[in-house]
Amino acid sequence: MAHTHKSNWELIKNGMFSENTIFRMAISLCPSIAVTNSLKNGFFMGVSVIFVQTMVNLTVSLIRNFINPKIRIPIFMMVIAGYVSLIDMSMAAFARPVYKQIGLYVQLIVAFASIFARAEVFAVKNKIIPSVADGLGMGIGFFLAMIVISFFRELLGKGALWGFPIVSGNPLLIMILPAGGFFAVGILMGFFNWVDMKMAARKASAETTG
């Protein structure tokens, strides 16, 4: 990908849907299961990733003309690790209960393939505004995936949302167990593939008849 010609809105949409980190690219999967047992954890993880992804893209794009290509990888790592430390410490200070549960995974944002990949294939080659739009789109895409998965898992597993009980009765305890996370992601991924196949089939039949 050289200089992009897409509009900023197209870049954001691209990150949200067609190149969605979790469901399309299938990278950075660890937190999609680890922190999605409740909507609150998923929300905070999503927000952290939006912040880190956008700021990393912004920074890398700002300094792109000063980076020697030979040492770009260590430089990207330092930029990412800096922002991750920032969000890690802020969360430890302001959202203590959530941090206790998802702290390890927030620290591990530093090893996210998706953040590194966007810096490498996009931000280092593009101007600041498109880079920010791209980072924002990728972050929001991740955020949406987290929200969808954790919504279903908390609703089915605890009968609650954001800690508030919604339905009474016996919840499906398995959904908040580790195994349920794998099931939820697998089934949602299959569902999105199915929607894709239906849409592709409809498009193809419209083209042949029309």
Added chain:
Amino acid sequence: MDFEKLFQLIVAASLINNFVFTRFLGLCIFFGVSKKMETAVGMSITFTAVMVISAALSWVVFQYIMVPLDITFLKIIVFIGIIAAFVQSADTIMKKVSPALYYKLGIYLALITTNCIILAVPLINSGEGYSFLESMAFGLGSGLGFALALVIMASIREKLELADIPAPFRGLPISFIIAGLIALAFTGFSGLITL
């Protein structure tokens, strides 16, 4: 330091708190390389070795440099630097000393640097305050647990090639569901040892 405690730590890290099935780390690699048994085995060996050594290195740096200087808040940056430097040097040394081994395992080494599972070991070690030997035991246990997960998954996925799976679920989705079933089996290990 008694041997019993170390053994418990290894068992706990590999079975009860298995990295893949209860901590959900290293999933990208787990789903990425578990298509073939051969790559799965190569990957497990490399991972276990790197985990033990990087656990030891980071422990030394954390205890003797970062704690005295009171800069433990920089641990994310420092640990990733240590791992990157170690992997890079292992890569160079292996290429010179044992080219045969390098051609077998070298490509896995390159993938390791930015992997969450490797970084998680020193982070957890420093968080839990393990001693030097305990850190290495934890690294070894985690590596063995990851190897076990990879080998189980690879052997199932090799058989899966012949199965008739509904089209939308082919590839990753069905792998996730299988991983869920294995994770269910692994929950049976909880309570095996109380540390």
